[in-house]
Amino acid sequence: MKRIIFFVSLILILAACGSSEESSGSQGSSQDLTITTGAQGGSWYPIGGALAELMNENIDGMTFSSVPGGGTSNPKSVxxxxxxxxxxxxxxxxSAQEGTDPYNKKLDxxxxxxxxxxxxxxxxTPESSGITSFEDIAENQIRVNWAPNKKGTGDEWITTKVIEEYGFNYDDIESWGGKMNFVxxxxxxxxxxxxxxNLYSAHTLPPQSSFIEATMSVDSNFLSISDKVLQSLNEKYGLVEATIPAGTYEGQNEDVxxxxxxxxxxxxxxxxEDVIYHFTKLLDEETEYLTTVHQVFKNFDIETAWKDTGIDLHPGxxxxxxxxGVME
Structure with a gap:
């Protein structure tokens, strides 16, 4: 009888451990949810933290946390x-849904x-660098030390696509004596x-604090992308033309x-569905507060938030x- 009780107890303990392990995964747990955002110093990181706090305040019985991430690595993480x-x-x-560059398989x-x-x-680029354009870098094989953000970010992904259109890549930059600083x-x-x-780049909403400080600390020039390359980037990758208006930053006298x-x-x-319903509701109802966290939310419009998302909407x-009533 003692042996039977022992084995029954052991089976129950192992079953409990198995259940605990199954619920420890992010999506497998009904108690803990993670928001993966962007690199520290960017606009996404504080927004993610603020959203996690709002969800913790408004959703009982669940814990939300935010972690650093990147635009291209986050789909894989989720x-x-x-x-x-x-x-x-x-x-x-x-790209993630279709399994195309930068992904080697579909992410479901x-x-x-x-x-x-x-x-x-x-x-x-600093005015003192003498760099005037991307064509200038390619044609003259200029030595550049570039900080394009970390690998796995959308910022860095755009960098690779733009320079490919101009006929060079990271290996070329190194062969010319330069260096890519993925920080x-x-x-x-x-x-x-x-x-x-002597090159500093990021994909962000203008005016962005890092670039305000960068242009105030060093006399700088912005590099524009040619119309031909803009058209090719749109056709190949769906990148859309944008303009940084003149006067957005110190010393920037022309549109970029x-x-x-x-x-x-x-x-x-x-x-x-219930969690994402409340998450979307908070985006709408707390827009004013989120704008105090980061000014990017000045541009958030709930009436168009469901459009141009690239993939199907979550049911919630x-x-x-x-x-x-904003979506038919």
Whole structure:
């Protein structure tokens, strides 16, 4: 009898452990959800933290947390269960769903929540560098030390696509004596201020604090993208032409032609409809507060947030848009 009791108890303990392990995964747990955002120093990181706090305040019995991430790495994190909600771009989400560059296979289960705002890819160089254009770099094989943000970010992905259109790549830059510095936006700014890089770039909403500081600390020129390359980038990758208006930054006397990918919040389809419904509702009702966290939310419009997301909407988000009458 003692042996029977012992084995029955052991089986129950092992079953409990198995159940605990199953619920420890991000999407497998009904108690803990993770939002993967962007690199520290960028606009996404504080927004993700604020959204996690709002959800914790408004959803009982669940814990939300935010972690750093990147525009191209976040879809994989959500698809594989390392996170539940993520920040990315419409073009990147299409690539993830189709399994095209930068992904080598389809990422299943991704659903859109909201398009938040359009951005603009910034590239600056010191006036003293003598660099006038991307063509100039390619034709003269100029030595550049570049801080394009970390690998796995949308910022860095755009960098690869733009320079490919101009006929060079990272290996060429190194062969010309240059270096790619894959660091965060904030660390890139430090390298810029100290004179260790002569190209500094990021995909962000203008005016962005790092570029305000960068252009105030060093006399700078912005690099524009040619019309021919803009057209090719749109045809190949869905990148959209954008403009950084003259006067946005110190010493910027002309409009800058560049590209954008709309920033989109998405989630795994396994996250409950109720959770994503309330998440979308908070985006709408707390827009004013979120604007105090970061000014990018000045451009958030709930009436168009369901459009141009790249992928299908999560049922919870769609339910909210239909309920408030902005989506037919």
């Amino acid at each position: 698809a594989t269960g390392k996170a539940d909600i993520g920040f990315s771009y419409n073009s990147t989400l299409v 289960g991704l659903k859109a929540v909201a398009k938040v705002y359009d951005m603009a890819w910034h590239v600056i 965060s936006i904030s660390d890139g700014l430090s390298l810029w201020r100290d004179g260790h890089v 032609k560049t590209v954008t990918m709309p920033m989109t919040i998405f989630a795994h389809e396994d996250v409950s 988000a769609q339910k909210y848009y239909e309920e408030i």
